[in-house]
Amino acid sequence: MTATNLADVEYVVRIIAQTAVDKEKEFGDFDAVVGDGDLGYSLARGFEKVLADWDSYKRDDVSAFLQQIAVTITSRIGGSSGPLWGTAFLRASVTAKQFDEITGTAAVAMLRAATDGIKARGNSDLGDKTLLDALVPATDELERMITSGANAADSREAFAKTTRERAEATSELEAKRGRASYSGERSIGSPDAGALAVAIIIERIVAGWPER
Template sequence: MTALSDAEFVVRTVADTACANEEYFGQLDAVVGDGDFGYSLARGFEHVLAQWDDFDRTDAGVFLQKVAQAISQRVGGTSGPIWGTAFLRAGGKLKGHETIAPADVVVALRAAVEGIQARGQAQLGEKTLLDSLVPAIDTFEAETAAGASTDDALAAMAVTARTTADATKELQAMRGRASYTGERSIGSVDAGATAVAVMLEKLAGAWPQR
């Protein structure tokens, strides 16, 4: 498959997963947050799906950047800028690519993380999606560098994402609305980190049959 078709598959899987889990993600966020995470994410990716046929598909990078614009236009609160910036930065690293190697994926994902950190002023350990995403990227990089297939590397990535997302229940929220609850945020998982885990699980499961 081409870089563009791979990017389309990833975005479509993420979008479908966000929409299908709107209520679940909202319930997780409502424990210590304002409960709008699932709603906001679903509305953003619904907007992506509604514009699906109209996106510029010059290459994978351009496509991802158009997706980023769609998300930013529709998602409210902090989620829009954060998720939009992630796709925008990843797309910037993949412009002009006809194929995507695992190392290219890592570079794009690292750029997405940098964008999230810049927008959200968040670091690891502050009970955000970074606490699931960054370790998952580390696993993908290590697995592919060791010679694992993309299928196996994605499977391992999803396992790491789930383990680290579940571990956020031990952390105190330092960013977003949840941070206002202080120590009461300890004991519940972060909604964003769990969303990353669910999305990567869906992607890992679907990738071999794409």
């Protein structure tokens, strides 16, 4: 049993890739505040390859599609971001196999698998000032909305809003993982670059959803 309704998944991946390429400089500037400034460059090199290879990916089912994305970005994104983002896509790919259709519930399960994968690969957890501090609470909120019977549009809006709020709130945290951790307490006062990048990506996905 494997979901084959690819259109929504293709849309999400395409916006992630396009945003990473469009916002290369901005993401790099976020990272330069406390990290080493290479986040924008790293993500752009990986996702521009995704866009270049777009037509060559096999589209047998959602899982197979996402796994090819995982291979591309793990190979092309330098430093630790490659295995971290690659793991997120790979775990989402494996989880997609459990669903006949990619519904909101499936999306929550795939997001959960992705963030768990990032935790495991990066030996990191909530509070370490990473993108997890935005994406995990946003996934919780999305799940809460869906479970409470909210309509899809409201659920998406709440997902984007929570991601943004929690990304901004990483300013208060001290970096414990990655290059930014070398700056220790000096990282307090600036938001995490990865969390901000995820917020911008999700805002774009949600804003464009009706016309996807």
